[in-house]
Amino acid sequence: xxxxxxxxxxxxxxxxIGALLPGLGGAQTSVHPLEAIIPRxxxxxxxxxxxxxxxxxxxxxxxxxxxxxxxxxxKIFELSGVQEDSTPxxxxxxxxxxxxxxxxxxxxxxxxVELAPLPRWQPVGENLTLRCxxxxxxxxxxLTVVLLRGEEELxxxxxxGEPAEATVTVLAGRDDHLANFSCRTELDLxxxxxxxxxxxxxxxxxxxxxxxxxxxxxxxxxxVEAGTEWPVDCTMDGLFPASEAQVRLELSGRNLHPTVxxxxxxxxxxxxxxxxxxxxxxxxxxxxxxxxxxxxxxxENVTIYSFPAPNLTLSEPxxxxxxxxxxxxxxxxxALVMLSGGVPxxxxxPRAQLQLNASAEDNGRIFxxxxxxxxxxxxxxxxxxxELRVLYGPRLDKRDCLGNWTWQEGxxxxxxxxxxxxxVPELKCHRKGDNALLPIGDLRPxxxxxxxxxxxxxxxxxxxxxxEVVVNVIYHRNYILTTILVTVAFTIGAAGLAAYFYNRQxxxxxxxxxxxxxxxxxxxxxxxxxx
Numbered sequence: 001x002x003x004x005x006x007x008x009x010x011x012x013x014x015x016x017i018g019a020l021l022p023g024l025g026g027a028q029t030s031v032h033p034l035e036a037i038i039p040r041x042x043x044x045x046x047x048x049x050x051x052x053x054x055x056x057x058x059x060x061x062x063x064x065x066x067x068x069x070x071x072x073x074x075k076i077f078e079l080s081g082v083q084e085d086s087t088p089x090x091x092x093x094x095x096x097x098x099x100x101x102x103x104x105x106x107x108x109x110x111x112x113v114e115l116a117p118l119p120r121w122q123p124v125g126e127n128l129t130l131r132c133x134x135x136x137x138x139x140x141x142x143l144t145v146v147l148l149r150g151e152e153e154l155x156x157x158x159x160x161g162e163p164a165e166a167t168v169t170v171l172a173g174r175d176d177h178l179a180n181f182s183c184r185t186e187l188d189l190x191x192x193x194x195x196x197x198x199x200x201x202x203x204x205x206x207x208x209x210x211x212x213x214x215x216x217x218x219x220x221x222x223x224v225e226a227g228t229e230w231p232v233d234c235t236m237d238g239l240f241p242a243s244e245a246q247v248r249l250e251l252s253g254r255n256l257h258p259t260v261x262x263x264x265x266x267x268x269x270x271x272x273x274x275x276x277x278x279x280x281x282x283x284x285x286x287x288x289x290x291x292x293x294x295x296x297x298x299x300e301n302v303t304i305y306s307f308p309a310p311n312l313t314l315s316e317p318x319x320x321x322x323x324x325x326x327x328x329x330x331x332x333x334x335a336l337v338m339l340s341g342g343v344p345x346x347x348x349x350p351r352a353q354l355q356l357n358a359s360a361e362d363n364g365r366i367f368x369x370x371x372x373x374x375x376x377x378x379x380x381x382x383x384x385x386x387e388l389r390v391l392y393g394p395r396l397d398k399r400d401c402l403g404n405w406t407w408q409e410g411x412x413x414x415x416x417x418x419x420x421x422x423x424v425p426e427l428k429c430h431r432k433g434d435n436a437l438l439p440i441g442d443l444r445p446x447x448x449x450x451x452x453x454x455x456x457x458x459x460x461x462x463x464x465x466x467x468e469v470v471v472n473v474i475y476h477r478n479y480i481l482t483t484i485l486v487t488v489a490f491t492i493g494a495a496g497l498a499a500y501f502y503n504r505q506x507x508x509x510x511x512x513x514x515x516x517x518x519x520x521x522x523x524x525x526x527x528x529x530x531x
Contacts, residue, residue: 018348028051031088035104037193039106040106041083042082043079046102048092049073054094056093059075059091059092060091062089065080083104109197114201115132120292122172123172123209124174124209135187140158140186144158145159147182148181174210177206180205182201211294212236216236218232218233220285221232225306227306229272230273231413232258234268240265248287248290251283286298307342309371315327318388320391323357325362331351333384335350336350336373339367362390369383369447391462394463400419404470406474407446407471410447413446421460426459428456429455430454430457431454438471446473453468
């Protein structure tokens with residue numbers, strides 16, 4: 001067992017002797033490569049050879065897993081699964097033993113690069129210490145830790161210790177709000193024929209803040225009526241970042257759920273609360289502004305009182321024409337009421353009443369009752385309204401539906417015919433004779449075919465009325481062609497008549513000439529009368 005334990009030390013001793021004493025016969029052992037750097041868990045081939053002039057014995061002393069192939073006085077050893085640095089020894093026997101060692105360096109990237117958690121909120125103007133821890137990574141002499149703000153380097157330090165820790169202290173400012181901080185390792189193996197390998201931590205975002213020592217400003221009414229909504233405003237200036245501030249509005253411990261708006265370094269929190277009848281009395285309302293891990297608050301008192309709305313009633317909300325309607329308004333004791341609705345009412349008091357004989361004009365009339373109450377020197381108002389519906393009709397008056405329309409053919413016209421009533425009546429107009437429907441309300445070019453006499457009928461559950469409507473359409477014949485034809489006929493007639501008189505005159509003149517000639521001839525042929 002002792003002999004087996006001592007055996008691994010023998011090659012080392014032989015290597016030392018071989019290094020001190022020259023080999024016999026001049027034979028030397030060589031190894032390639034003399035230096036190698038590989039990733040952890042990788043493999044490398046080591047070539048051992050000898051200059052011996054006859055076949056020699058070659059070997060590689062190492063604890064690494066190896067496979068070998070050989071030739072004349074050389075062997076190639078493939079070392080695999082290399083996990084750490086080592087120094088394999090190549091040796092040979094050629095009359096005497098010679099040996100040579102190589103340097104095998106293993107590199108690997110850090111297993112963990114982590115920036116320590118940052119404060120949830122960092123006050124502006126205070127120091128912030130960044131810490132980065134690096135576990136693993138080799139060779140350490142080539143490993144550097146860099147602390148970063150975004151891409152800006154804050155510190156560059158060698159990785160020392162296991163795990164290695166690098167720190168840097170910076171003064172937090174407004175510009176650091178939402179900035180990303182991280183750390184990065186750099187394994188620089190460019191001098192060994194490899195590259196620069198980087199491994200970064202997950203970035204951590206910093207939030208910085210400013211919260212002044214002043215308190216918020218709270219604006220609320222001093223008195224609030226139970227059952228009504230009332231506004232609450234809370235403002236504060238000098239915040240950074242104002243958009244990150246949280247505001248809480250509470251009325252005697254009840255959250256009012258405010259809406260918060262921001263502008264530059266200021267905030268405004270608004271809420272509208274509806275006070276309950278059970279909350280009558282004096283309460284404390286508080287506004288608390290929280291930013292980072294700090295808070296500022298302020299409180300004000302508010303008094304809640306009760307003022308019920310006046311009671312406005314109609315004897316009947318829907319009546320027929322000529323029905324008497326009574327309108328009455330009543331408020332709580334101590335209040336004054338005013339009743340209006342187009343009809344004069346009695347003088348102001350806790351109760352007001354009026355009566356009217358309902359007509360069609362009263363349909364849709366709004367009655368208004370206003371109650372006034374003085375509380376703590378302030379005059380308060382509460383209003384109530386009611387609508388009266390009057391059933392009437394149907395009506396189809398001349399002013400709403402003319403009895404005679406005269407339109408130019410081709411013009412754009414809209415037939416307007418409005419029937420009135422409550423409920424609203426249905427209106428249709430049919431032409432006498434062919435029962436054609438007249439399109440009421442449609443805008444269209446007028447044609448002569450629409451002319452005629454129509455019966456317009458308005459019908460509702462309360463009856464029906466009929467009105468006669470006459471539609472006249474003016475249209476023009478083709479007077480130009482007629483004029484041309486008449487002119488041509490006249491011209492032809494005139495020319496014919498002129499020719500007739502001309503020929504007749506010639507015939508007359510010819511006849512008279514012939515008669516004259518005959519008379520002259522007869523005169524010549526007649527014997528003279530004796531003396």
